[in-house]
Amino acid sequence: MARLSVRNLEVVLPTNRAAFSAQSFELGVGEILGLLGPSGCGKSTLLRAVAGLIPSTGDVRLDGRTADEIGWPRFRRHVLYVHQRPLFLPGTVEDGLLRVLSYRSAREVSSASTMETGTATGMATETEAGDVRLTRARGSVPWPDTRPRAIELLAQVGLDASILSRPADSLSVGEGQRAALVRAFLIAPPVLLLDEPTSALDVGHRDRVEALLNDHVRHGGAAVLVTHDAAQAERLCASVRSVV
Amino acid sequence: MVILSVFDVVLASGLVVVAGLVSLGLGLRLEGRLGRAALHTVVQLLLIGHVLRWIFSAEHVVLIFGMMLVMVVAAARSAVQRPSRTFRGVFGHALFTLLLTGFVATMTVTHLIIGVEPWYQPRYLIPLLGMILGNSLTGLSLCLDHLLEAFDRDRARIEMELAHGASRWEAAKAPMREAVRKGLMPTINTMTVVGIVSLPGLMTGQILAGADPVVAVMYQIVVMFMIAATSALGSMLICVLGFRALFDRCHRLRAERVWLRV
Structure with a gap:
């Protein structure tokens, strides 16, 4: 069974125009699907629709179950959309990380992951020992235990641990983009929906992010990647779709 | 007098x-x-x-309650016209909020605290409701203004929280709490300076009418507490109603339902 299945997904804009032509695709475990297309063709809207952040018609399933069956917050915890423009809550970067680990859905995922194996919530069962920390970090483990993993991820994308104490609004776009990705990888969702995640990064930092993404899919994750960079799609993606 | x-x-x-x-x-x-x-x-x-x-x-119950209803409708209309943003159904929300909090607070004071006989005596009911509405609508409109501005301005941040698995309640809690705080501030400010900077209308009226100032003060204290309770409950209720109108059952913020008043 596909991890993520999308059938006839459509979004109608307020102007009564379709945001993109109806989309159907499947995403397996360990796969990255690339979405290419010109600016304004609806790639970001498609990702937001898959995450259920905007009204749409069609069918989106995670491991054969709809968001209604899973519960919307928990579904989004598993099919996590990362905005192209890094967004943070007021406060420090650390406050922002703590916040996303404190949601009720994080606690549900944490307890469910110990009970449900073989489903999206049981990603930890498919990962190596090192990644079990990720699952445990989803709310049940206090921040002091999760912090080392956050610092490790920050280092992997070329950010120093001191960034944790900086106000989120003081970050540059590039720093913010990487910090937002760290926040997503800390949650370690089964499916990542990445909206041009390296658009503000130089080649060196882009390579680090790509390595992290490869690591994520190697350990049982999957991702849909919106990119303008055909070479990047070729490097990372098992398959590529054009959105029109 | x-x-x-x-x-x-x-x-x-x-x-x-x-x-x-x-x-x-x-x-x-x-x-x-x-x-x-x-x-x-x-x-x-x-x-x-x-x-x-x-x-x-x-002294007819229907006339008295008819008058009170007219006052509540006028207050609700005024409360929703002040905020710079609005959404469909906001008047109904304000009307329900003011009806509930206004009538409950007025009845509590006249029936339980003052012990008016008969309970519908208009000389008590109408001025007390007027004072509650006058103060509540200011709090309500400030609260609405802040809430709608926050939902509209911070829609991307709220969507980010929802995208990371926040429930609609978790994503909306901070702006709602701030909106209730904004709604309560005028009442708290008034309570802080009452008697020093300002002598409220009720007290002044009673003193002018020949009442003992201490008796007038007692009434004023009751009224201030009544206004504090209705402002808090009213702000909270209008926020919850607004939240339910602007977030759908799929835990999505429907910011397109908010528009700027022209």
Whole structure:
């Protein structure tokens, strides 16, 4: 069974125009699907629709179950959309990380992951020992235990641990983009929906992010990647779709 | 109490002329609006004076509650017209909020605290409700204004929280809490300075009517506490109703339902 299945997904804009032509695709475990297309063709809207952040018609399933069956917050915890423009809550970067680990859905995922194996919530069962920390970090483990993993991820994308104490609004776009990705990888969702995640990064930092993404899919994750960079799609993606 | 004649009121109108002269002197061009506002004051107050005299003498439950309903509708209308943003159904929310909090608070004070007999005595019910509504609608409109601005301005941040698995309640909690705080501030500020900077209308009226100042103060304390309770409950209720209207069952913020008032 596909991890993520999308059938006839459509979004109608307020102007009564379709945001993109109806989309159907499947995403397996360990796969990255690339979405290419010109600016304004609806790639970001498609990702937001898959995450259920905007009204749409069609069918989106995670491991054969709809968001209604899973519960919307928990579904989004598993099919996590990362905005192209890094967004943070007021406060420090650390406050922002703590916040996303404190949601009720994080606690549900944490307890469910110990009970449900073989489903999206049981990603930890498919990962190596090192990644079990990720699952445990989803709310049940206090921040002091999760912090080392956050610092490790920050280092992997070329950010120093001191960034944790900086106000989120003081970050540059590039720093913010990487910090937002760290926040997503800390949650370690089964499916990542990445909206041009390296658009503000130089080649060196882009390579680090790509390595992290490869690591994520190697350990049982999957991702849909919106990119303008055909070479990047070729490097990372098992398959590529054009959105029109 | 000294009874004012029509001549006395005409004499007092000279004070409005002073305000008009200030406008003329500074070139504010507010003379026309000032004149019309003064006319509104005279006509509206004379009208309500006669209506109240009629209702007080009739002491009929239907008339009293009809009058109270008119007051609540007018307050709800005013509360939703002040915020810079709005959404479909906001008037119904304000009406429900003011009806519930206004009537519950008024009944609590007249029935349980003052012990008015009969319970529907208009001399108590109507002025007390008026004071509650006058203060609540300010809090309510400030609260609504902040809430709608936050939902509209911070839609991307809220969507980010939802995308990371926040429930709609978790994503909306911070702006809702801040909106309730904004709604309560005028009441708290008034309570802090009452008796020092300002002598409230109820107290002043009672003192002018010959009541013992300490008795007037007791009434005023009850009224201030009543206003605090209704402002808090009203702000909270309007926030919850707004939240339910602007987030759908799929835990999505429907920011497109909010629009700027033109």
